[in-house]
Amino acid sequence: MTKRNSNPARSQTCEAPKRAAERIRESARDLFYRQGIRAVGVDEIVTHAGVTKPSLYRSFPSKDELTADYLRHMGEEGLARFDAIIAANPSDPRGQLRVWLRDLQKKANGKDYRGCGTTNAAVEYPDRGHPARKVASDIKNRFRTKLVALATALGAKTPDRLGDALLLLFEGVYASGQIFGAGGPARVVLEAADALIDSYCSQ
Amino acid sequence: MTKRNSNPARSQTCEAPKRAAERIRESARDLFYRQGIRAVGVDEIVTHAGVTKPSLYRSFPSKDELTADYLRHMGEEGLARFDAIIAANPSDPRGQLRVWLRDLQKKANGKDYRGCGTTNAAVEYPDRGHPARKVASDIKNRFRTKLVALATALGAKTPDRLGDALLLLFEGVYASGQIFGAGGPARVVLEAADALIDSYCSQ
DNA sequence: AGCCTATGTTACCGACCGGTACGTCGTTCG
DNA sequence: CGAACGACGTACCGGTCGGTAACATAGGCT
Numbered sequence: 001m002t003k004r005n006s007n008p009a010r011s012q013t014c015e016a017p018k019r020a021a022e023r024i025r026e027s028a029r030d031l032f033y034r035q036g037i038r039a040v041g042v043d044e045i046v047t048h049a050g051v052t053k054p055s056l057y058r059s060f061p062s063k064d065e066l067t068a069d070y071l072r073h074m075g076e077e078g079l080a081r082f083d084a085i086i087a088a089n090p091s092d093p094r095g096q097l098r099v100w101l102r103d104l105q106k107k108a109n110g111k112d113y114r115g116c117g118t119t120n121a122a123v124e125y126p127d128r129g130h131p132a133r134k135v136a137s138d139i140k141n142r143f144r145t146k147l148v149a150l151a152t153a154l155g156a157k158t159p160d161r162l163g164d165a166l167l168l169l170f171e172g173v174y175a176s177g178q179i180f181g182a183g184g185p186a187r188v189v190l191e192a193a194d195a196l197i198d199s200y201c202s203q
Numbered sequence: 204m205t206k207r208n209s210n211p212a213r214s215q216t217c218e219a220p221k222r223a224a225e226r227i228r229e230s231a232r233d234l235f236y237r238q239g240i241r242a243v244g245v246d247e248i249v250t251h252a253g254v255t256k257p258s259l260y261r262s263f264p265s266k267d268e269l270t271a272d273y274l275r276h277m278g279e280e281g282l283a284r285f286d287a288i289i290a291a292n293p294s295d296p297r298g299q300l301r302v303w304l305r306d307l308q309k310k311a312n313g314k315d316y317r318g319c320g321t322t323n324a325a326v327e328y329p330d331r332g333h334p335a336r337k338v339a340s341d342i343k344n345r346f347r348t349k350l351v352a353l354a355t356a357l358g359a360k361t362p363d364r365l366g367d368a369l370l371l372l373f374e375g376v377y378a379s380g381q382i383f384g385a386g387g388p389a390r391v392v393l394e395a396a397d398a399l400i401d402s403y404c405s406q
Numbered sequence: 407a408g409c410c411t412a413t414g415t416t417a418c419c420g421a422c423c424g425g426t427a428c429g430t431c432g433t434t435c436g
Numbered sequence: 437c438g439a440a441c442g443a444c445g446t447a448c449c450g451g452t453c454g455g456t457a458a459c460a461t462a463g464g465c466t
Contacts, residue, residue, distance in 0.1 A: 020413065036327055038241040042454060052414060053455080063454065114329055122382050123326045124239055126317055140382050164379075164388035165395040171378035171388075172371025179325050179343050185367035185374075192368040192399060199398030223444075245424060255445050257426075266424065 021059035023049040028070050033117045037067055037124050037132070067121070068131040074117050075139030082146055093153035094197065097166070101190055104170070108177030108186040115174035143167070155201050162200035169193055224262035226252040231273050236320045240270055240327050240335070270324070271334040277320050278342030285349055296356035297400065300369070304393055307373070311380030311389040318377035346370070358404050365403035372396055 027049035031040040042063055046053050060066040082100065089096045107113060114120065118136045125133045147170075148163035156162035169189055176185040230252035234243040245266055249256050263269040285303065292299045310316060317323065321339045328336045350373075351366035359365035372392055379388040 034329070036241075036329060038239075038327070041452075043452085052416095054415090054457095055413065057455065058412080115326070119378050119382065120326045122378075123318070123323045124241070126237070126239060126381070137382065144383070144388065161391045161394070164391045165398070167379060167388040168372050168375030168392060168395060170375070172373070172375040175322050175325075175374035175378055176367075176370060178329070179322065179340065180347070185347065185370040188364045188367045189371060191364070192371060195368070195402030196395060196398050199394075199401065244422070246422080256424090257446095258444060260425065261443080 020049075020051045020055040023051055024056050024059060024066070025069065025073065028066055029074065032067065032070050033074075033114055033120075034112065037070075037121060042066075064131050067125075068135045071118055071121055071132055071135040071139065075135065075142075078118075079139070079142060079146070082143070086150070093150055097150060097154075097193060097197075098190065101193055104173055105186055105189055108173050108184075109182040111181070113177050113181070115178040116171070119171060119174050151200070154197055156197075157200060162196065165196045165200070166193060169196070223252070223254045223258040226254055227259050227262060227269070228272065228276065231269055232277065235270065235273050236277075236317055236323075237315065240273075240324060245269075267334050271338045274321055274324055274335055274338040274342065278338065278345075281321075282342070282345060282349065285346070289353070296353055300353060300357075300396060300400075301393065304396055307376055308389055308392055311376050311387075312385040314384070316380045316384070318381040319374070322374060322377050354403070357400055359400075360403060365399065368399045368403065369396060372399070 024045060028040075028045050031045060031048060042053060042056060045066075046056050056066070060069065085100050085103075086096050089099065118139050121132050122136045122140075125136075127133060128137070144163065144167055147166050148160050151159035151162035151166065154162065169192055173186045173189050180186075227248060231243075231248050234248060234251060245256060245259055248269075249259050259269070263272065288303050288306075289299050292302065321342050324335050325339045325343075328339075330336060331340070347366065347370055350369050351363050354362035354365035354369065357365065372395055376389045376392050383389075
């Protein structure tokens with residue numbers, strides 16, 4: 001039996017869907033990221049969440065839409081984290097990037113690192129009409145824009161190109177991190193980024 | 204291994220009745236690469252190949268093994284292509300890399316580019332015990348070694364690190380190519396590689 | 407009280423999944 | 437010739453997939 005929660009603060013103003021939907025979101029996020037989206041069935045999700053299938057389909061129209069929701073949440077969170085690091089180190093763009101990269105590198109060295117969930121979703125759903133793929137593309141485009149802004153702050157001669165070069169590095173860490181694990185190519189990302197910055201900012 | 208049983212008297216060339224196994228291989232490669240492995244069922248493969256399911260299971264013990272075979276063939280081919288470019292431009296390592304990169308870039312600009320099938324397979328099969336994943340890891344390790352050799356030829360101070368930096372770039376092109384399509388970050392890979400080489404080779 | 411909303415319970419659907427038992431055909435060769 | 441053999445197809449299996457219908461229950465609200 002699932003334990004019943006006694007939630008005294010029951011306001012209808014925000015987030016009326018109290019438990020089930022959120023538990024499903026968390027479970028889906030966990031399972032989708034670790035095992036891949038197509039590899040996880042809805043039965044596994046509801047079991048992991050301690051709810052039942054109808055509860056899932058009351059909150060989400062389909063598995064595809066649940067997937068899109070998963071990507072949306074994770075993507076917005078990632079972009080917000082990026083912004084937070086930017087805000088925490090004002091007027092030091094190189095330091096901002098370093099913090100972000102070191103953080104990424106640390107995660108990429110984790111035993112069960114699985115790369116970027118957004119990129120992975122794009123791999124699993126190549127069809128550009130798929131709801132999950134649309135969200136993934138949106139997130140990636142916005143990240144690309146942020147990197148161009150960062151490259152501008154870094155003083156690049158061609159910021160859009162430095163931003164793209166850095167994006168290549170990021171995607172490289174995502175992929176190689178999950179393929180090679182600790183000790184993989186991701187170990188050089190800091191110095192590689194420095195090399196790119198120096199090259200694009202020198203005159 | 205498939206049994207060698209071609210009859211010399213019967214076949215003028217291995218042409219007219221293309222063997223079922225080979226048709227299956229080709230179809231699997233086509234479908235797996237374009238749509239993803241988990242997205243393609245064995246029924247779709249045999250239909251596309253114009254054969255029937257038992258023919259598949261006579262040549263391959265399981266879908267997982269067919270997948271491993273697909274990755275093995277594609278990977279060996281890719282590594283051989285790399286070697287061929289190296290051999291075609293002796294004593295010009297930078298030129299070798301440029302040829303390889305320009306070729307990759309051209310493919311990455313294709314309308315339905317889907318990145319590296321090996322990387323994609325690793326994304327779809329995170330379990331390191333899976334036969335497909337094992338093949339993928341092997342191919343990637345060998346590619347990494349080749350890049351270190353190239354970095355050595357380029358005269359890098361720390362060839363293993365330049366090789367890894369270049370590998371990050373490659374994986375970046377694979378991922379961003381299929382996400383952003385033409386006009387994506389892959390457009391800067393040539394100059395980014397040059398920047399990395401210069402940095403790692405300068406003293 | 408009586409409703410409303412969110413959830414659980416059970417049972418079910420058709421489609422598709424990977425995989426197989428077994429029959430058939432055509433060639434080869436004693 | 438005709439038996440043996442290797443290549444292939446027909447038909448089918450049990451399980452799982454995403455998704456749904458119908459009904460029960462429990463608690464908060466007016």
